[in-house]
Amino acid sequence: MLEIKNLVKRYGNGAPVLKDLNLSVQGEQLMSIIGSSGAGKSTLLRCVNRLVEPTSGSITLNGTDFTTLGAKELRKARRRIGMVFQSFNLVDRLSVMENVQSGRLGYISTWAAVTRRYPAEDIERAFALMERVGIAQYADKRADELSGGERQRVGVVRALMQRPEILLADEPTASLDPKTSEQIMSLLRDLARELNLPVIINIHNVTEAKEYSDRIVGMRYGRIIFDDKPAALDAAQ
Ligand code: ADP
Ligand code: ADP
Numbered sequence: 001m002l003e004i005k006n007l008v009k010r011y012g013n014g015a016p017v018l019k020d021l022n023l024s025v026q027g028e029q030l031m032s033i034i035g036s037s038g039a040g041k042s043t044l045l046r047c048v049n050r051l052v053e054p055t056s057g058s059i060t061l062n063g064t065d066f067t068t069l070g071a072k073e074l075r076k077a078r079r080r081i082g083m084v085f086q087s088f089n090l091v092d093r094l095s096v097m098e099n100v101q102s103g104r105l106g107y108i109s110t111w112a113a114v115t116r117r118y119p120a121e122d123i124e125r126a127f128a129l130m131e132r133v134g135i136a137q138y139a140d141k142r143a144d145e146l147s148g149g150e151r152q153r154v155g156v157v158r159a160l161m162q163r164p165e166i167l168l169a170d171e172p173t174a175s176l177d178p179k180t181s182e183q184i185m186s187l188l189r190d191l192a193r194e195l196n197l198p199v200i201i202n203i204h205n206v207t208e209a210k211e212y213s214d215r216i217v218g219m220r221y222g223r224i225i226f227d228d229k230p231a232a233l234d235a236a237q
Pocket of ligand 1: 010017035036037038039040041042043044
Protein backbone atom coordinates (compact mmCIF):
# COMPACT_ATOMS: atom_id res chain seq x y z
CA MET A 1 0.00 0.00 0.00
CA LEU A 2 1.11 3.52 -0.81
CA GLU A 3 0.29 6.14 1.79
CA ILE A 4 0.96 9.82 1.12
CA LYS A 5 0.49 12.10 4.11
CA ASN A 6 0.55 15.89 4.32
CA LEU A 7 2.74 16.14 1.24
CA VAL A 8 3.97 19.64 0.46
CA LYS A 9 6.24 20.55 -2.43
CA ARG A 10 7.61 23.94 -3.29
CA TYR A 11 10.26 24.52 -5.92
CA GLY A 12 12.89 26.93 -4.55
CA ASN A 13 11.18 29.77 -2.73
CA GLY A 14 8.07 29.60 -4.87
CA ALA A 15 4.51 29.00 -3.73
CA PRO A 16 3.73 25.37 -2.93
CA VAL A 17 2.66 23.35 -5.96
CA LEU A 18 1.48 20.48 -3.74
CA LYS A 19 -0.49 21.70 -0.74
CA ASP A 20 -0.87 19.28 2.14
CA LEU A 21 -1.85 16.39 -0.05
CA ASN A 22 -3.14 13.07 1.31
CA LEU A 23 -3.65 9.95 -0.75
CA SER A 24 -3.84 6.23 -0.09
CA VAL A 25 -3.55 3.59 -2.82
CA GLN A 26 -4.04 -0.16 -2.52
CA GLY A 27 -3.49 -3.01 -4.95
CA GLU A 28 -5.47 -4.20 -7.90
CA GLN A 29 -6.54 -0.92 -9.33
CA LEU A 30 -5.69 1.48 -12.07
CA MET A 31 -5.84 4.98 -10.68
CA SER A 32 -5.71 7.96 -13.00
CA ILE A 33 -4.68 11.43 -11.95
CA ILE A 34 -6.34 14.08 -14.05
CA GLY A 35 -6.31 17.87 -13.94
CA SER A 36 -5.24 20.74 -16.10
CA SER A 37 -1.64 21.51 -16.92
CA GLY A 38 0.23 22.88 -13.90
CA ALA A 39 -2.07 21.22 -11.35
CA GLY A 40 0.85 19.27 -9.87
CA LYS A 41 0.21 15.78 -11.29
CA SER A 42 3.69 15.14 -12.49
CA THR A 43 5.27 16.67 -9.38
CA LEU A 44 3.17 14.29 -7.29
CA LEU A 45 4.32 11.21 -9.24
CA ARG A 46 7.93 12.35 -9.13
CA CYS A 47 7.80 12.90 -5.38
CA VAL A 48 6.88 9.24 -4.89
CA ASN A 49 10.23 7.98 -6.18
CA ARG A 50 11.97 11.19 -5.14
CA LEU A 51 12.94 12.23 -8.60
CA VAL A 52 11.61 15.43 -7.04
CA GLU A 53 12.41 16.01 -3.36
CA PRO A 54 9.29 16.57 -1.24
CA THR A 55 9.44 19.69 0.95
CA SER A 56 7.54 18.00 3.79
CA GLY A 57 5.18 15.14 4.49
CA SER A 58 5.62 11.40 4.25
CA ILE A 59 5.35 8.83 1.45
CA THR A 60 5.19 5.27 2.70
CA LEU A 61 5.27 2.22 0.44
CA ASN A 62 4.42 -1.01 2.28
CA GLY A 63 5.99 0.23 5.50
CA THR A 64 9.00 2.09 4.10
CA ASP A 65 8.94 5.87 4.39
CA PHE A 66 10.66 6.96 1.20
CA THR A 67 11.07 10.55 2.35
CA THR A 68 13.59 9.66 5.05
CA LEU A 69 15.82 7.26 3.08
CA GLY A 70 19.47 8.10 2.54
CA ALA A 71 20.94 8.07 -0.97
CA LYS A 72 22.10 4.47 -0.87
CA GLU A 73 18.90 3.08 0.63
CA LEU A 74 16.87 5.14 -1.79
CA ARG A 75 18.68 3.66 -4.78
CA LYS A 76 17.73 0.19 -3.58
CA ALA A 77 14.18 1.13 -2.59
CA ARG A 78 13.51 2.69 -5.98
CA ARG A 79 13.66 -0.78 -7.49
CA ARG A 80 10.35 -1.40 -5.74
CA ILE A 81 8.69 1.25 -7.89
CA GLY A 82 8.14 0.47 -11.56
CA MET A 83 8.22 3.42 -13.96
CA VAL A 84 6.66 3.77 -17.38
CA PHE A 85 7.40 6.86 -19.45
CA GLN A 86 5.66 8.95 -22.07
CA SER A 87 8.56 8.61 -24.52
CA PHE A 88 9.29 4.98 -23.51
CA ASN A 89 12.96 5.66 -22.62
CA LEU A 90 14.25 2.56 -24.40
CA VAL A 91 17.78 2.10 -25.68
CA ASP A 92 17.16 2.12 -29.42
CA ARG A 93 20.21 0.21 -30.57
CA LEU A 94 19.62 -2.67 -28.16
CA SER A 95 17.21 -5.55 -28.62
CA VAL A 96 13.86 -5.82 -26.91
CA MET A 97 15.22 -8.57 -24.64
CA GLU A 98 18.19 -6.42 -23.63
CA ASN A 99 15.93 -3.48 -22.86
CA VAL A 100 13.63 -5.66 -20.82
CA GLN A 101 16.47 -7.21 -18.83
CA SER A 102 17.75 -3.76 -17.87
CA GLY A 103 14.60 -3.51 -15.74
CA ARG A 104 15.64 -6.59 -13.81
CA LEU A 105 19.16 -5.23 -13.29
CA GLY A 106 18.32 -1.56 -12.88
CA TYR A 107 20.92 -0.64 -15.51
CA ILE A 108 22.06 -1.79 -18.94
CA SER A 109 24.75 -4.42 -18.52
CA THR A 110 26.97 -4.17 -21.59
CA TRP A 111 28.62 -7.41 -20.60
CA ALA A 112 25.31 -9.24 -20.39
CA ALA A 113 24.13 -7.61 -23.61
CA VAL A 114 27.27 -8.62 -25.49
CA THR A 115 27.44 -12.15 -24.15
CA ARG A 116 23.64 -12.45 -23.88
CA ARG A 117 24.18 -14.18 -20.57
CA TYR A 118 21.11 -13.54 -18.52
CA PRO A 119 20.06 -16.00 -15.83
CA ALA A 120 17.67 -18.59 -17.29
CA GLU A 121 14.92 -17.59 -14.87
CA ASP A 122 15.16 -13.96 -15.99
CA ILE A 123 14.86 -15.03 -19.63
CA GLU A 124 11.86 -17.18 -18.74
CA ARG A 125 10.21 -14.43 -16.80
CA ALA A 126 10.85 -11.95 -19.61
CA PHE A 127 9.29 -14.28 -22.16
CA ALA A 128 6.27 -14.90 -19.93
CA LEU A 129 5.68 -11.16 -19.56
CA MET A 130 6.42 -10.40 -23.23
CA GLU A 131 3.98 -13.09 -24.26
CA ARG A 132 1.39 -11.65 -21.94
CA VAL A 133 1.63 -8.23 -23.57
CA GLY A 134 2.05 -9.59 -27.11
CA ILE A 135 5.68 -8.77 -27.98
CA ALA A 136 7.46 -12.12 -27.46
CA GLN A 137 8.03 -12.45 -31.22
CA TYR A 138 10.11 -9.24 -31.15
CA ALA A 139 12.57 -10.34 -28.46
CA ASP A 140 15.54 -10.12 -30.85
CA LYS A 141 14.47 -7.02 -32.74
CA ARG A 142 16.10 -3.70 -32.11
CA ALA A 143 13.89 -1.48 -29.97
CA ASP A 144 13.78 1.20 -32.70
CA GLU A 145 12.25 -1.24 -35.19
CA LEU A 146 9.03 -1.37 -33.18
CA SER A 147 5.89 0.75 -33.40
CA GLY A 148 4.98 3.17 -30.60
CA GLY A 149 2.49 0.78 -29.02
CA GLU A 150 4.97 -2.08 -29.14
CA ARG A 151 7.67 0.14 -27.63
CA GLN A 152 5.39 1.06 -24.76
CA ARG A 153 4.74 -2.65 -24.16
CA VAL A 154 8.51 -3.10 -23.89
CA GLY A 155 8.51 -0.27 -21.35
CA VAL A 156 5.80 -1.98 -19.34
CA VAL A 157 7.58 -5.36 -19.36
CA ARG A 158 10.86 -3.70 -18.37
CA ALA A 159 9.11 -2.12 -15.38
CA LEU A 160 7.48 -5.44 -14.40
CA MET A 161 10.78 -7.34 -14.58
CA GLN A 162 11.87 -5.75 -11.32
CA ARG A 163 8.73 -7.12 -9.58
CA PRO A 164 7.59 -3.70 -8.49
CA GLU A 165 5.20 -3.13 -5.61
CA ILE A 166 3.63 -0.26 -7.50
CA LEU A 167 3.72 1.00 -11.08
CA LEU A 168 3.85 4.71 -11.90
CA ALA A 169 3.23 5.96 -15.42
CA ASP A 170 3.65 9.60 -16.43
CA GLU A 171 1.45 10.23 -19.48
CA PRO A 172 2.05 6.69 -20.82
CA THR A 173 -0.24 7.16 -23.82
CA ALA A 174 0.52 10.77 -24.75
CA SER A 175 2.85 9.75 -27.62
CA LEU A 176 0.45 7.19 -29.06
CA ASP A 177 -2.44 7.35 -31.53
CA PRO A 178 -5.95 7.01 -30.03
CA LYS A 179 -6.44 3.33 -30.84
CA THR A 180 -3.02 2.31 -29.51
CA SER A 181 -3.62 4.51 -26.46
CA GLU A 182 -6.73 2.56 -25.62
CA GLN A 183 -4.91 -0.74 -25.99
CA ILE A 184 -2.19 0.38 -23.58
CA MET A 185 -4.75 1.69 -21.08
CA SER A 186 -6.69 -1.55 -21.15
CA LEU A 187 -3.44 -3.51 -20.79
CA LEU A 188 -2.44 -1.46 -17.74
CA ARG A 189 -5.86 -1.95 -16.18
CA ASP A 190 -5.77 -5.71 -16.77
CA LEU A 191 -2.22 -6.05 -15.43
CA ALA A 192 -3.16 -4.15 -12.29
CA ARG A 193 -5.83 -6.76 -11.62
CA GLU A 194 -3.85 -9.82 -12.67
CA LEU A 195 -0.76 -8.89 -10.67
CA ASN A 196 -2.63 -7.22 -7.81
CA LEU A 197 -0.41 -4.26 -8.58
CA PRO A 198 -1.46 -0.67 -7.95
CA VAL A 199 -0.96 1.34 -11.14
CA ILE A 200 -1.00 5.13 -10.96
CA ILE A 201 -0.99 7.12 -14.15
CA ASN A 202 -1.01 10.78 -15.08
CA ILE A 203 -3.25 11.37 -18.02
CA HIS A 204 -4.58 14.31 -20.01
CA ASN A 205 -7.36 12.48 -21.80
CA VAL A 206 -10.34 12.46 -19.41
CA THR A 207 -12.45 10.24 -21.68
CA GLU A 208 -9.73 7.59 -21.68
CA ALA A 209 -9.22 7.95 -17.93
CA LYS A 210 -12.92 7.40 -17.33
CA GLU A 211 -13.12 4.41 -19.62
CA TYR A 212 -10.25 2.41 -18.14
CA SER A 213 -9.66 3.53 -14.56
CA ASP A 214 -10.99 1.97 -11.39
CA ARG A 215 -10.46 5.25 -9.60
CA ILE A 216 -9.97 8.86 -10.63
CA VAL A 217 -8.17 11.52 -8.66
CA GLY A 218 -8.70 15.06 -9.88
CA MET A 219 -6.13 17.72 -9.01
CA ARG A 220 -6.30 21.47 -9.11
CA TYR A 221 -3.73 23.99 -7.90
CA GLY A 222 -1.83 21.38 -5.91
CA ARG A 223 -4.82 19.87 -4.16
CA ILE A 224 -7.02 16.83 -4.69
CA ILE A 225 -10.49 18.06 -5.53
CA PHE A 226 -12.02 14.77 -6.66
CA ASP A 227 -11.40 11.16 -5.66
CA ASP A 228 -13.97 8.58 -6.68
CA LYS A 229 -15.04 6.00 -9.23
CA PRO A 230 -15.14 7.19 -12.85
CA ALA A 231 -18.95 7.13 -12.92
CA ALA A 232 -19.06 9.79 -10.19
CA LEU A 233 -17.15 12.19 -12.43
CA ASP A 234 -20.18 13.01 -14.56
CA ALA A 235 -22.17 14.01 -11.49
CA ALA A 236 -19.30 16.19 -10.30
CA GLN A 237 -18.90 18.08 -13.57
P1 ADP B 1 1.12 18.96 -14.15
O1 ADP B 1 1.85 17.67 -14.25
O2 ADP B 1 -0.23 18.83 -13.53
O3 ADP B 1 1.05 19.72 -15.45
P2 ADP B 1 3.45 19.92 -12.75
O4 ADP B 1 3.66 19.06 -11.58
O5 ADP B 1 4.27 19.68 -13.95
O6 ADP B 1 1.90 19.91 -13.13
O7 ADP B 1 3.65 21.43 -12.34
C1 ADP B 1 3.04 22.01 -11.19
C2 ADP B 1 3.63 23.39 -10.98
O8 ADP B 1 4.98 23.27 -10.61
C3 ADP B 1 3.58 24.27 -12.21
O9 ADP B 1 3.28 25.57 -11.80
C4 ADP B 1 4.99 24.19 -12.73
O10 ADP B 1 5.35 25.37 -13.41
C5 ADP B 1 5.80 24.03 -11.47
N1 ADP B 1 7.05 23.28 -11.71
C6 ADP B 1 7.15 22.03 -12.18
N2 ADP B 1 8.42 21.63 -12.24
C7 ADP B 1 9.17 22.67 -11.78
C8 ADP B 1 10.57 22.88 -11.58
N3 ADP B 1 11.47 21.94 -11.84
N4 ADP B 1 10.96 24.08 -11.08
C9 ADP B 1 10.06 25.02 -10.77
N5 ADP B 1 8.73 24.87 -10.93
C10 ADP B 1 8.28 23.73 -11.42
P1 ADP C 1 7.56 -18.17 -11.25
O1 ADP C 1 8.93 -17.62 -11.12
O2 ADP C 1 7.33 -19.42 -10.47
O3 ADP C 1 7.06 -18.23 -12.66
P2 ADP C 1 6.58 -15.59 -10.63
O4 ADP C 1 6.60 -15.04 -9.23
O5 ADP C 1 7.60 -15.12 -11.57
O6 ADP C 1 6.57 -17.16 -10.52
O7 ADP C 1 5.14 -15.32 -11.22
C1 ADP C 1 4.68 -15.94 -12.40
C2 ADP C 1 4.25 -14.89 -13.38
O8 ADP C 1 3.34 -13.95 -12.75
C3 ADP C 1 5.41 -14.07 -13.85
O9 ADP C 1 6.01 -14.61 -14.99
C4 ADP C 1 4.78 -12.76 -14.10
O10 ADP C 1 4.22 -12.75 -15.40
C5 ADP C 1 3.66 -12.65 -13.12
N1 ADP C 1 3.93 -11.84 -11.90
C6 ADP C 1 3.67 -12.20 -10.62
N2 ADP C 1 3.93 -11.23 -9.76
C7 ADP C 1 4.40 -10.20 -10.46
C8 ADP C 1 4.84 -8.89 -10.12
N3 ADP C 1 4.84 -8.39 -8.86
N4 ADP C 1 5.26 -8.10 -11.10
C9 ADP C 1 5.23 -8.55 -12.35
N5 ADP C 1 4.81 -9.76 -12.74
C10 ADP C 1 4.41 -10.60 -11.82
